[in-house]
Amino acid sequence: MKTxxxxxxxxxxxxxxxxxxxVDSEVLSGQLxxxxxxxVHESGKRDHNIVIINTCGFIEKAKxxxxxxxxxxxxxKKRGKLxxxxxxxxxxxxxxxxxxxxxxxxxxxxxxxxxxxxLKQFEADYxxxxxxxxxxxxxxxxxxxxxSEGCNRTCSFCAxxxxxxxxxxxxxxxxxxxxxRLVDRxxxxxxxxxxxxxxxxxxxxxKRELPKLMNALADVKGLEWIRLHYAYPSKFPLDIxxxxxxxxxxxxxLDMPLQHASNNMLKAMKRQITxxxxxxxxxxxxxRIPGICLRTTxxxxxxxxxxxxxxxxxxxxxxxxxxxxxxxxYSHEEDTSAHDLVDNISxxxxxxxxxxxxxxxxxxxxxKNEEKIGQTFKVIIDKKESGRYLGRTEFDxxxxxxxxxxxxxxxxxxxxFVNVKITKAYDYDLEGEVAS
Numbered sequence: 001m002k003t004x005x006x007x008x009x010x011x012x013x014x015x016x017x018x019x020x021x022x023v024d025s026e027v028l029s030g031q032l033x034x035x036x037x038x039x040v041h042e043s044g045k046r047d048h049n050i051v052i053i054n055t056c057g058f059i060e061k062a063k064x065x066x067x068x069x070x071x072x073x074x075x076x077k078k079r080g081k082l083x084x085x086x087x088x089x090x091x092x093x094x095x096x097x098x099x100x101x102x103x104x105x106x107x108x109x110x111x112x113x114x115x116x117x118x119l120k121q122f123e124a125d126y127x128x129x130x131x132x133x134x135x136x137x138x139x140x141x142x143x144x145x146x147x148s149e150g151c152n153r154t155c156s157f158c159a160x161x162x163x164x165x166x167x168x169x170x171x172x173x174x175x176x177x178x179x180x181r182l183v184d185r186x187x188x189x190x191x192x193x194x195x196x197x198x199x200x201x202x203x204x205x206x207k208r209e210l211p212k213l214m215n216a217l218a219d220v221k222g223l224e225w226i227r228l229h230y231a232y233p234s235k236f237p238l239d240i241x242x243x244x245x246x247x248x249x250x251x252x253x254l255d256m257p258l259q260h261a262s263n264n265m266l267k268a269m270k271r272q273i274t275x276x277x278x279x280x281x282x283x284x285x286x287x288r289i290p291g292i293c294l295r296t297t298x299x300x301x302x303x304x305x306x307x308x309x310x311x312x313x314x315x316x317x318x319x320x321x322x323x324x325x326x327x328x329x330y331s332h333e334e335d336t337s338a339h340d341l342v343d344n345i346s347x348x349x350x351x352x353x354x355x356x357x358x359x360x361x362x363x364x365x366x367x368k369n370e371e372k373i374g375q376t377f378k379v380i381i382d383k384k385e386s387g388r389y390l391g392r393t394e395f396d397x398x399x400x401x402x403x404x405x406x407x408x409x410x411x412x413x414x415x416x417f418v419n420v421k422i423t424k425a426y427d428y429d430l431e432g433e434v435a436s
Contacts, residue, residue, distance in 0.1 A: 009083075009122070010038040012048040014073075015137065016066050017056025019144045019193050019229075021089055022137055025054045028088075028115060029135035035124035041137045049083040051076075052118065055091035057163055059331035066091045074105040086110065088118060090163040112164055113149075139382065141415030142189040142225075142398060143182050147175055147213065151195035153232065155259075156270040156338035157299065157330060160195055167196065169204050172213050179220045188415060189225035189380060190217070191397060197231045198240065211243045218247040224417070225380070227397055229255040234272040236281055241288045251394040252289050255324075257297040261316035262309035265302055270337065275316060282320050293395035295324035298357060301350030302330045303341035310353050314360045323368060324401050325361040327354040362427050369402070369425035376435045379404050379420040381412050391420070393430075405431040 011032055015025040025041060032039040040048065051073050055066035066089075076082045084107045092099060093111040100109055110118050116126040136143055150165040151158075179190060192213075194200065201209025217226055226249055231240070233256055244250045260266055261275045286292060298313065317325065329350035332343040345353075379391040382398070389406040396402045406412065406420055412434070424431035 008038060009050055010040070010048040011050045011052060011122075012043045013039065013041050013052045013054060014069060015042065015054045016069060017054075017058060017062055017090065019191070020146055020195075021054050021056060023134070023144050023146045023193070024089070024112070024115075025052075026134035026137055028052070028054075028118065029137075031115065031119055031127060032122065032124065033135060034127050035119065035122065037122055037124060039135065041135060046081070050086070051082055051084070052086045052088060055087060055089035057089070057091035057094045058159065059328065059333070061331070063091055070099075070103060070106065074103060077105060084121075086118065086121065088112070088114070090160075093163045094159065136185070136187075138398070139415065140186040141380065141382075142191070143187045144193050145175065145178060145182075145190045146170075146194060147192050147197065147210075148194040148200055152199065153196055154270055154337070156268065156341075157259075157302065157333065157336060159333040159336050162335055164195060167199050167203055169200050169202070169209075171204065172209070172216050175213060176216050176220060179217050179223055183220060183222040186415065188223070188417075189227065190223065191227045191229055192217075193229045195230065197228055198235075198237055199232070208237050210237070211239045214240070214243045214250055215247065218243075218249050224249055225394060226250045227253055227394075229397065231256045233258055233278055233281055238284060238288065241285050241292075244292075245289050251293075252291060253293045253295070253395055253397065254285070255295040255397070259297065259299050260302065260309070260313060261298075262305075262312045265305055265309050265313075268304060268338070268341070269299070269302060275312075279316075279320065293323040295326075295397070295401065296322050297326040297328065300327055300329050300354035300357060301345040303332075303338060303343050303345070305330075305345060305353075310356065313357060317357070317360050317364065321364050321368070322361070323365075323395060325358070325365075326400060327357050329354050366425065366427045369427070369430055372422045372430060373425055374422065376419050376421045377404070377432075378417055379406070379432075380417050381406070381414050383414060384412075391418070403429050405429060406434065407431070408434050410434065 013025045015022050029039045053069055056062040070087055073085045077085050086108050087106050088110040092109045096109045119126050148169040150167045151161050152167045258278055259269055263274050377393040379393055381389050381391045383390050389412050391404045404420055419435040420432040421435045422430050422432040
């Protein structure tokens with residue numbers, strides 16, 4: 001007598017949005033695997049029968065991408081290619097009721113903090129002892145480390161507190177333990193991420209403890225690079241920079257989103273800082289660490305932004321000469337305080353303004369890169385493409401910053417460090433040879 005074999009479930013997790021979402025997906029993957037559920041991330045093989053889509057709801061473009069991804073997988077389910085489609089993440093947190101009504105074919109929607117509820121769908125248990133154990137979606141030599149969740153800031157354009165809640169720090173011991181586990185798996189670089197790094201510790205230690213955390217992580221053997229992302233400029237604790245200067249394995253790199261430079265715009269955005277304060281802060285940071293790489297992001301087309309505001313922002317960039325700049329266009333988000341303002345700038349004009357800002361930065365970036373010709377830098381090898389190796393210096397984070405193109409006939413192991421002499425400079429990349 002023949003018995004019917006039941007095919008085992010296989011889950012594919014699709015991550016949209018920021019690196020913080022990626023960490024959530026990695027943690028979810030680790031929990032599923034620990035419960036003996038076959039799990040992959042961003043698989044193109046189509047050999048899975050269940051999909052979990054981790055959505056982004058930050059700005060309009062991200063929301064559209066998330067919805068389109070959900071609809072694509074619902075269509076696969078209708079055609080019998082998938083058994084289940086689950087949706088989690090920021091979009092689901094913020095618009096769950098609407099989504100349940102509009103896309104009923106989705107099997108279940110979950111918020112940003114409902115990992116145990118997702119696991120229940122698989123009759124799996126949440127294993128608290130697995131904190132720090134995750135299936136890395138990145139190459140094994142680097143990883144993101146989320147040091148806190150949520151945000152207590154009240155920036156008028158930002159919906160993140162609506163989706164992620166108030167700031168909650170993770171204990172230092174937990175983060176150090178996670179860093180050790182990551183190093184044991186081959187990780188050499190960790191990027192510290194949060195909605196707001198400088199707020200770290202205020203909730204659980206009653207004072208800002210990012211410097212203490214940085215020192216504790218810098219003591220982890222085998223951790224060669226520690227990188228800081230998303231530091232808020234208002235009331236910035238300069239002892240962060242002092243620790244960065246003291247510890248060799250903390251990269252001289254700081255990602256500090258400023259969003260604008262016009263005082264009118266900064267006030268409307270509720271950034272709690274003025275252009276003059278920002279200039280003084282940048283000067284102080286550079287005095288403490290000459291040559292530090294400063295990255296910032298800027299918003300174009302905020303309600304009420306005038307041509308004068310745009311010109312002031314461009315003048316600010318020319319004066320401060322940031323190493324890395326990213327721009328995004330303003331997105332009119334409901335339930336934020338800026339939503340009460342009139343979104344009076346067309347999408348086309350927002351894009352034009354963003355382009356203008358980036359053209360200013362493009363020149364600065366090329367000039368700064370040309371200054372590096374002839375210099376030798378420690379570079380981590382990220383990958384090999386088209387016969388050439390691609391790596392990064394300590395002044396470059398993954399995906400958002402410069403790459404170093406390395407010509408070498410000799411094999412360079414991925415994830416290893418090599419010294420590279422820069423021979424050519426481009427707007428946003430460098431080229432070089434392995435130094436003998």
